[in-house]
Amino acid sequence: MSLIFVWLDKRMGYIPGGNEKLKEKFRKILSPIRQFDKPTSCYDFICDSTKDKHVFFLTTSVFAEEEFLRKIASLTNVSFIYVYDQDNKQFTTNDKNLLEKMGSQRLIHFDEILYEQLIYDLARFYKNQADQLILGNQSKQGKQLLEYAVQLIDTCDDLNQDLQLIQQDLKEKIQRVK
Incomplete structure (x- = not known):
């Protein structure tokens, strides 16, 4: 979807x-x-x-x-x-x-807070989609979504604590996906 x-x-x-x-x-x-x-x-x-x-x-x-x-x-x-x-x-x-x-x-x-919240929600959304793909034996596509979510987070100038945590979680998950 x-x-x-x-x-x-x-x-x-x-x-x-x-x-x-x-x-x-x-x-x-x-x-x-x-x-x-x-x-x-x-x-x-x-x-x-x-x-x-x-x-x-x-x-x-x-x-x-x-x-x-x-x-x-x-x-x-x-x-x-x-x-x-x-x-x-x-x-x-x-x-x-x-x-x-x-x-x-x-x-x-404020503009920047809106942007950060959107990035956070997109990263969570893509992480959930990736989890479903990985469970469905589509690891390559799942890993690509996780990598894309990290790229989105990297577009933020300053990472708040929530973005830092999800970024770390995404990177760890990417390392575990084969």
């Missing part, structure tokens, strides 16, 4: 250069990136066009209404939900499914 990054942002197409630096950074690690500026068309796309993909969903605080995010979280192919919140809004929910896919660590206020 492949990945797709879906970005819902009211500023898409309206502000020249809006989030271009961040989008360019993401394009280096995630492709394709589908961008939307309307929640309805975004939700319809995820429902209709991504059934065979794992969706990493990012929105801005403008669209971070609990009801909409619950709808997104209810989709089984949505793996993670990120809220890029430059306005420091308070967001709380009791929805278990939404908390599982979003969690407090994915309510993010």
